Amino acid sequence: MLLKTSSILILVVSVLAHMELIEPCPRYSSKCATKPAPPPGETIDYNLNTPIGSNGNVLQPFCKHTTPWLQVTETWTAGQPATVQFAPGGATHSGGHCEFSLSYDGGKTYVVVHQELRYCFYTAAPNSGGVDSVRSYTFNLPSNLPGTDHAIFAWTWVNAVGNREFYNNCGDVAINGSAGSYTGKKVTIANYGAEYPVIPEFLGNYNTGVSYYTTNVTQITITGNGYNGSS
Template identity: 45%
Template sequence: MATRLPKALLTTLALLLLFATTATRPTVHAHTGLSTPCGRYQSAAGCPPPPPGQAIDYDINSPIGSNLKINQTLCKSSIPYPFESRTVYKAGDTIQTAYSLGSTHGGGHCQWALSYDGEKTWVVIQTEIRTCLQTTPDMQGSYRIPVKLPADAPSGNVTFMWLWINAIGDRELYSNCADIRIEGRNGGSVQGVAPLIANYGPSNPHFPEFPTAEFPDGHELFATRQQVTIMVKGSEGGAVDPSQSGVALSPKAANQPNSA
């Protein structure tokens, strides 16, 4: 008959495991970043060169902030790729997202979101709680996670964002954005929730480490995300306009993280 270990002992063992992991952490942090679709200014093979005046982001895997401070904006870089450099997907497609090999910090929480208005308004299209990036990397050293685009997504130039709250290590928030084009219906709406922004400065929620199921992981906060509806204007003739993909409307508070 199996012996059930006391909860206190399990907690102690988890803390010892956490200590061993963090004690051997290299001083040069090898984190994880979005490589497919190409994160903005990504150096990976097959990714387009940065827009004029911008440089390759060789630190694309680094966090954008921690529970103590904000280092960068949600997309890290605010200048998008031009129309002709964007990867094209059809509404309803499943994107086989890939993440470069690095430290996955015990997994954690991931969210994927879309913006049609230049990163002012976001709507989450997929969430993975606790188990994100806990899979085994493939032969190319990448982690792959399928993310399905809404079947009724309107056509337009879209920013595709990945957010990650790591389970183990410094309390950080990771984010990369990819500039894509969606071919779907001519105008319409996308409904969902606003992203949960955490470990991003002292004014946003703080998630402590959660190395095992014995530790609280803050999953209940995901149920408090505000509902969002993005309305996208159709274009005359149904074609995608390279300069204007639509206007997104949503309660501002639902998408703007605290900046202090």
């Protein structure tokens, strides 16, 4: 009986162990190498790898935690590389669509600065021999991204296989750059409440839902007062 119970617990943990951002450090993470103390009244969150939406239902608010870290955990520079890293292991659900976005207005709007569509976390399409081994992405930030001493970084993911879920973690970053504005694509949200589309399982077709990220999109403009500092 003990062995059977232990096996069930291991199975449950493995099922729940989805993907989780660790750099920039998401709000109240237990897994970042260095992290601030949680703000007053908040505690470490040991379940940041669970979806915020499932089968069209809202399970948690966007970012999961709406109160930011007391200070930013990364400082990036407009036009320079930025690295996003995930905890090792985890269930990648045969890939899916990932976006990396920034908000300059406290989380009201998010502009996309990078996409990994179709088979996020894989080296190539899983049905064509792609390997589930990618746990970090480095990409160049737009050169005209305005500077700010506090932006919200958001990772979002719609999984390719399994329950129709929507994953999201948020961190707090600063951007070195001049004052100005930047216009780009608004973040895509799906499988998250009645006002958003439900992207079905891919079933081997990795173009499933891509139009929501590339064609049926909204452009938004963000502004920043400029920043030149360090975290």
